[in-house]
Amino acid sequence: MDFTANIVLGSGSLIGRFLPLTSATQIGQNKRLHPPTFSPLQEERFRNLQQRLEVPFDGSRVEHQDALKQLWRLAYPNRELPSLKSKLWKDMGWQGEDPSTDFRGGGFISLENLIFFAKKYPVCSLALKS
Structure with a gap:
């Protein structure tokens, strides 16, 4: 091949x-x-x-919603999880209230990579939130 x-x-x-x-x-x-x-x-x-x-991010899929929630919990372990459309997502650096719109170009793998980064390098991910 x-x-x-x-x-x-x-x-x-x-x-x-x-x-x-x-x-x-x-x-x-x-x-x-x-x-x-x-x-x-x-x-x-x-x-x-x-x-x-090739897997696009799809905010209607439960697996993709759960991944967003996981990213929030990794970034803010002591903060309440907001709804999937909330002004609080902007605190994490998303462009708008719906973080799923920021994954249009990168697809689901880009969210998986952010989760990996937050797990593997929690100190660095904390610096990104400041």
Whole structure:
């Protein structure tokens, strides 16, 4: 399978840092990079990531609502959870009273990443709220 069509590789790209490239071949003065060779596990993980990237945020889905609530509890463990549309969400930095509108471009995975960040680096997430 060819998974390279939509990947930007290079030392500066995140994917480029984690996926090994086969050796560069000298052709005259030009170097040509061969596409990465994925192990079966890497192929499975890459397909899973591609599928997750395609999931839009949907404020009507209970799973997505629960994730927003989880993010609130991580950010404000001692504050009461507001309704999913409230001026209090602006305290967290959302553009408006409905945080779900801020996930239009990033999809559900962007909320999952914020939850991961708040769990993994709680001190940093506290600094973001100030």
